[in-house]
Amino acid sequence: MTVDSGYADIFGPQVPRTGDEGQTATFALASAAYRDNEVEEILKANNEWHESTVKPGQRWAKIFRPNLGEAFSRAVVDRMLGSGRAPLIQSFGTEPQVVVEHCLAANRIRRERDNLLTIIMVLCGVIFLPGLLVWLMVFTIRTTIARREDKRASTLATTLLVAVAALAVIFLIQMPFTGFWAWYARASVVMPVIGWFWAKQVCERTAKDLRERWDSLLAGSSVGAKVPEAVPSSPGETAAEQLRQALARLSAEQQSNSVFYAGPKGILGMGTRWGSWQLAEDLAPADPDREIHPFRSWDVIRSIHDQLRMLERGPLNTGGFPKPSIRHWIVTPIGENATAVSRPEGTDVEAYQIKSHAVQDICNKQQFGSGDRHYLGVQWTLWDGQLVITMLITVTVLYETLRIEVTGHALGPVHPLFTSKPAAKEKAVQKSLKRWETRKVQLPLVDADEVVRLAARAPLTWYPPLLNWLGGSLALPEPFGLRHAWAAKPWRHRFMADDALRAATPVLRVVHSAAIRVLEENGVDTEKFGTRSAFLSTAVQDPSPRKADLYDA
Template sequence: MPDVPRESLNFAATESLSSLAYRDGPLTGLTDSVESVSHKEGRHGLFVPTIGEAFCRAVVKRTTGKTRKPLVPSYGADPRRVVEHCLEAEKIRHERDRRLTGVAVVFGLLFLPGTLIWLAAFKIRDLSTPERRSLYGGVALTVAALLAVLLLLRPFASGWVGLYVRVMMLVPVLGWFVAFRICRRTADQLRLRWNEVLDGSGLGPVVPEIVPMGPQDTRAEELKKALELLEAEQETNVLQYAGTKGILGLGKRWGSWHMAEQIDPAEGIAEIRTFHPWDVLRRIEDRLREMSRSTMPAENGIPDMRVTHWMVMSIPEGADEISRPSNADMDGYRYRNSAMTSLANKQQFGRGPRHYLGTQFVLWGGQLVVTLLVTVTLLHHTLRVEVTGHALGPMAPMFNKKASRAEIQVPRPGRPWEERTKQLPIVAADEVVRLTLRAPFTWPWGEPILDWLGGTLKLPEPFGLRHAWAVRPWSDRFMADDALRVATPVLRTVHKATMEFLEDHDVEVERFGNRAGMLGGEVQGARASKADVYDAD
C-alpha cells in the first residue's frame, strides 16, 4: 500500500491532541498557551503534575467517568483515539511508578530520617524564587551533604543504631541513582511515542486494559463500554448555541448572508403550489451533495464534504453544562429524522430549538473545520433563506511541538566573555525526586490524595476534546483563505437550488434573483467578522 499523506487521513488534529498525553515539562507550558484551561493549585510544589500527567488524568476522568456530564462533539478529531493514547501513556507511567514505589520503600521509607532531611533541602529549593533558586537550593543541598558526611564519620551512637545513623543519609542518595535510571528509561520511551504520534507513524495506541480477560474483569468491561459510549456520543446531531461563543463544536459565526422576499405567484399564474420549508431544504440538500463532483477538469469538486441536518438549542453563554432532549424524539444521541422534519417545518419564531442544514468541510487534517449553515424560514408570505459561516481553528502551536532537549547558554570555561550552548538533562534531579515522591500515591487509593497535594488540570466547560483547545483560524493566512473561498460556491449553490424550487412551484423569482445577485457580489468580498456581536446600543 503506498504511503498516504498525513493530511488526507484527517489525523493531524487527533495526533496533536494525543501527543499531549506523552509530554513532560511544567504544566504552565499548557496553561500559558491555552487560555481556556487552568491549573487548580495543590498544597505542595513537589507533587505538581507535568503536562502529560495532568492531561491524561483530566481527560480520562472527564470522558470515561461513571457520572460524567455530556460532551461537546469533536468534529475534525477522533476523541476515542485520544483517550486511548492517554490510557497507554498512563500505563507506561504506572509501570514506572510501581518500580519507583519499591525504590521509595526500600531506599526512602526504611531510612526515613535521612530522607526527610534531603526532602527538606529540595523543598527549600522549590519554595525559592526563580532568581534565587540556584543560590538557596545549592546552599540547602550543600548543608545536607555536609551533614551526611558528618554522620558518616561521627555518628552520635554506637552498635546497630550507629551503623543506621552512618548510612541513613547515604542510602537515599543511592536510591536517587536507581530512581534516576528508571525515570530516564521511561522518559525516553514517552518521548519516542510523543514524536511517533506527531510524525503520523500509524502506530495506534496499545491499550490491553479495554479487552476483558474474563467475566470477572468488570473494570475492563466498564472501560470498554465507556469508550463505546464516547464514540456514539460524537455522532449526535443535537448542538448548542452559546451566545458569542458560537455553536459549541463548530466555532464562532464569522459571516452571514440572507435573502428574504415576498412570495407571489408568477405572471399568469393564479396561485402558487404550496410547500413547506422542509421541501426547500431537501432541494438545497440535494444540490449541496452534488458539490463533491465537478464537470470542470483537474478534480475541481470540493472534497471532504459532510452535509447533515442539525437541531440546535440555545444555552446561556456562561453555562457550564450542556443537555440534550430525553423525549421520544431522540434515538440514543440522535434527533429522529421525523422530528427533524417537523422541526424544520415549524415557524421557528419564538422559544425553542432551531433546525440547520449544515455543509461541513474538515480541512488541514482536522486543524480547520469550516461549517456553513442554512436556515429556511417561512413567515406569512415571506421566505427567508440564510447562510451563516462558522469556523473552528487549529490548536495552539505548542500542540505540534516535538520532543527536544532544553538548552541554555553558559560561559565558556576560561573565556567568560564567550558563551556556549549546553543541553540540559532530560530528567533533572528535582524531577527524579518529584516522581519518586508521587509514585506511592499513583495507585487508585492514592489518586484523590495526589490531586489534593499537587492540584489538577481544570478543563473548560462545556468540554469537548476538539473545541476546548482551538485558537483563531484567521492568524494563518492559508486557513483564512480556505474558509472564505468555500463560502462563495456554497452560497451560490443554495441560491440556485432555491430559485429552481420556487420556479417549480410557480413563484415569481425576479426579486429573489435580484437579491441573489447582490449577495453573489457581496460574498466575493467576504471577510471574517464578529457576526455574533451586535452593535445595537
C-alpha cells in the first residue's frame, strides 16, 4: 500500500496546515533518508539550538561505516518510533510523520538490497572465506590510504589493488596445491570477484532508485513513501500494529499544546525570542464612586483570542495575512542545556493535550513563582514551511497592575544541506595534451569501495547494535525535534526577516485594542493604557531583531 506523504494520512491527524504552509521543509528533511553523502556532512547543519554528533566505530572496522542516508534514517526511526522513547519537541512547519515514513521506506529499500547482498556474500564469500578475507583486507587498506589528504594517496591505493590482482593471477597459474584444495584455492580467489560484479549490479540499481527519490522530493513531486509494514493485514500482525500505533502517537504528540522554554535558546521548536513589548499600568476605576467589576486574566485572553481571528481580514484587498493558527500554549521552563524534557501528566492531560479547564486555571493563577505559564500564540507558517513566525501573548495581574506582554519568535529555514539536490559524481583530470587545462570525468554512481562496503555491511544489518558498534552511528541532538534541530536563522534572508518584523505591529495593536475593550467593559480607567499603547505602537514602527532572552546582568 502506498501512503501519499503529501496529502494522505491513515495513521492519525497531521499537522494543521495554515497560511501558505507547504511541504518544502518536510520534503527537504525527508530527502536526507535517501542521501549517499558522507555521514559527517550532517555536522555542517548544527546550529545554536542543538548539535548532532557522529559516534565513531572501531578504527579497524571503517569498512562498516554508514553513509548519511543510512545513519539518518536509522537514527530518526529509532528515536521517534522506538519503544519507551523520550518525549519529542513539536516540529512546527513540517509534518514529522511524513519524514519518518520516508525513513521507513528508505530502510525497506536498503533492506531488500541487503537481503540480496547477503545471499551473494554467502554464495560467493562465506563459502570461500579465505579469499573473501584477503580481498576485504586489501580493500580496507586501499580505502584507508585513499582517504588521506596526500594527493598521491589515490594513485598508491590503485597501485596496491592492481598489484594484488597481479599476484592473484600468478597464484592461479602457479598453484602450490593439488587436488580438491587446488580447485578450492582457485575458487576462493575468483568467486569473491564474481560476487563483487554481481553485487555491483544490485547496488547500482538501488542507488539509482534512492537518488531518484531524493531528487523527486526536492523537486516537489511528493513521491510517496511506501510503508506496507505499518498496515496490519490481519489481527495477528503485532509488529505492524505496534508500528501503526507508534506513528499515531507521533502524530498526536505533534498536536500537543505543551512547549518548553530553554532560557536563551528560546521556546524549543519556535525559535529564540527576538522582540518583546510590554504594556503595564495600574487598574484604577473609571468612576471614583464605583469599584471595578471583577474580571480574570482569562477574560482578557479570550477577547484577544477572538480579535486575533480577524487578522486575515482587512479593509483593503491587498492579500495581507494568511489565516494564522491561534492556540493556547502551556510553557514549561527547562534548563538551557537540558538533555531531556518531561511532558505534563495526570487527569488534566489527554492524548498529550492539556485540557481547557486546566489551561484556564494556569492562565488565572500561575502568574508568579514556580510552575508552568500560559501563553496565547498566533502562528504563521510561510515560505512553504521554511519560516515559522510565532507571536505569544501573556496577561498577568499582580496587585493592582495588569501587564500584557507580546513576544516575537521566529524559526528560519532548514539548513541548505537538506535542500541540495543529487549531483553527478565526477572529478577533474588533466588533459593529455594541454596539461595546463582540466576536464571533468564522469565517475560511476557506485564505485568499487562502495560495493565492498555495502556487501560487508549487508549480513550485519539484521542486528543494528553490532553494526553501529563496528561502523559508528549518528547521535541526534536532545531534546530532539526534527524542525528546530537543523533550522537556520531567518535574518540572513531579507524577505523572511521582513515578514517576521512586519507581523509585530498589527498583532500588537490588535492585542492592545482587545484588552482595552475588556477593561472599559469592566469599569477600568483606560486613559493610561491608551497612552502607553500609543507609545508602544510608535516604538514598534521600526522593530529590529535582537536576543531578547539574553539579559545584560
